[in-house]
Amino acid sequence: MRFRAKIVDLACLNHFSRVINTIAKLAKTCTLRLTVSKLYFILSDKVANGGVSMWCELCQGNFFDEFQMEGVAAEHNEIYLELVPDNLSRALRTAQSAKAVKIKLTNKHCPCLRVAVELPSLSSSSRIVTHDIPVGIIPRRLWNDFREPSVPDFDVSIYLPVLKTMKSIVERMKNLSNSIVIEANLSGEMNLKIETDLVSITTHFKDLGNPAWASEDGCQSSAQNRDLESMAEARIDIKKLQQLLAGQQVNPTKALCNIVSKRIVHFILLHEDVSLQYYIPALA
Amino acid sequence: MKCIVTGGNVKVLGRAVHSLSRIGDELYLEPTESGLSLRAVNSSRSAFASFLFAPLFFQLYEPGGRQPDRELVRCKVLMKSFLGVFRSLPSLEKTVGKCLILLKPRANRLVVQLHCKYGVTKTHNLAFQECELLQAVFDTQRCASTLCAPARLLAEAVVHFPQTLAEVTLGAGPGGKISLRNYVEDEAVPSKTMVTELRLADDEFQTVAVTPGSRITFCLKEFRGLLTFAEASNLPLTIHYDTPGKPVVFTLEDTVLEVHLVLATLLDPESDLQPPTANGVSHVPTPSDDFADDLESYMIAMETSAYEDGPSGVPPSPTFPLRTPRPAESDPEEEEEEGAVPGTPPHKKFRSLFFGSVLTPGGPGPAPTQEVLAEDSDGEN
Helix, strand or coil: CEEEEEECCHHHHHHHHHHHHHHHHHCCCEEEEECCCEEEEEECCCHHHCCCEEEEEEEHHHCCCEEEEECCECCECCEEEEECHHHHHHHHHCCCCCCEEEEEEEECCCEEEEEEEEECCCCCCCEEEEEEEECEECCHHHHHHHCCCCCCCCCEEEECCCHHHHHHHHHHHHCCCCEEEEEECCCCCEEEEEECCCCEEEEEECCCCCCCCCCCCCCCCCCCCCCCCCCEEEEEEHHHHHHHHHCCCCCCCEEEEEEECCCEEEEEEECCCEEEEEEEECCC | CEEEEECHHHHHHHHHHHHHHCCCCEEEEEEECCEEEEEEECCCCCEEEEEEECHHHCCEEECCCCCCCCCCCCEEEEHHHHHHHCCCHHHHHHHEEEEEEEEECCCCEEEEEEEEHHHCEEEEEEECEECCCCEECCCHHHCCEEEEEEHHHHHHHHCCCCCCCCEEEEEECHHHCEEEEECCCCCCCCCCCCEEEEEECHHHCCEEECCCCCEEEEEHHHHHHHHHHHHHHCCEEEEEECCCCCCEEEEEECCCEEEEEEECCECCHHHHCCCCCECCCCCCCCHHHHHHHHHHHHHHHHHHCCCCCCCCCCCCCCCCCCCCCCCCCCCHHHHHHHHECCCCCCCCCECCCCEECCCCCCCCCCCHHHHCCCCCCCCCC
């Protein structure tokens, strides 16, 4: 098992740091899956993390100048690591003016992801900062736990309003209630609601647009023969939603959510070369 | 004591107070003929800092009272209240033209007066306590390793460590590289902690005279405080250190200013395997009580000793008790001393620093055992 990668371009480095920062805000620990062409940050829906799950995918070619990996076997050319994304985020934070950053899988005292940062200095030789981030190697028999979750059979799919706007609303609502109701219909309307004994607040969004999902297998999605005006709703933990919104450091080119009535809300945030999916289960 | 600080020096004084506030809850003021000394020590007595401002730093400096026979009054004030006067450094720079510090022993007040723009005068009357001389016992001359670097280099080095990190290990690696790494406690699970190491080439330093392979571990918080001051004053910082367990001394020097920060260092893990046996001497370092005891005995010593007050009354230069292991001569007396080592120090494995109630050189000093509260271990050779 071998892995080494290098980033030289500062813009790529900053972009990569932003992605990692976002992940670090969403998950305390997560799984990093490395393949020849892609990196995945995965949080699978365990009860321990409140049933949320995350799937973040990026193309290595858009970030790394060098990227070499060798999995356990030729037919399973992948590496699954467990790590604390905050460690990686902290390591990259010190690399803001770096000349180069190398990431390497090592095994000295324990398996580590070594982030070596080359910083400019006043003398002829550069300053080198190395961060040894402890990782756990996930054995192959457990790989099946980390498969890409399928898009749920949703009732309504809708584009999200500007995330900053949504964030400031949700942050204010968070002070009043622990849960929030997201409801939307197929005519581009979405409402964010909180209800407590003292107060009910609803924020209405309209003309958001509903993405067209081509049904791949021809089977009817439950969204297809649905009344355009009727709302599908799910009540979710407001902290989880706020975390997702607060973690966004760059406005995604496309942001949408799929609501399965009373079961789950599935968020999809698309950047040019990064996609982030986040699942928040509905509260009972 | 009366002194007046003007112009940009007010801010320097303010920054010094900020730096000292990282160390302890009390600020010790000691007016001497060679300048005003501000000192602080932390509660576990593992960190000590002193800022000595030379008379030239002030527009006016009168260490003593009006009466020539009056002896110099040393006092301590609450750090919080003194820091309050200098809280906002930017506004200090913008508005304050002159700062007057006046010690009124009769009225039991330390008066700090800020003369600001538009004729505004802010007067702070602080309560103070007379106190013993606070002095850490150390000697930079005896330190085996010395490093000198622009403060900026070290400030840029420590930003790589998280704010919450308690201790950092400084080491001299092969090829003259100086390294800094976060200290990971023994109890911590290695597979859980991220280890960050920074390596600096020796040509980034102004002086590198270190024992190859030497390394020491010290607290980062107080060091950061000093770095902020050093960076703002644009002064090079010198680090003097010896073996693990012996204090590390950081110094800054200027024509009108002399700064010392003394930090305890962590004992080397290897020598820690054989914990020093505490025998005979009951200097168990539960600092508060022991210190009170020592203070009392010191006060008695004070009464019977003549305090030299005159032109020769320079502040006692920091001394380091001769307790360094000398392999050549090992007389039984010394061995006894070597045994007289405190048990486990209070906080982590840091040794308390060697605080003595030091008298002016020449004056009859108290018994040498009283000088040292908790002394350093010699059993690590």
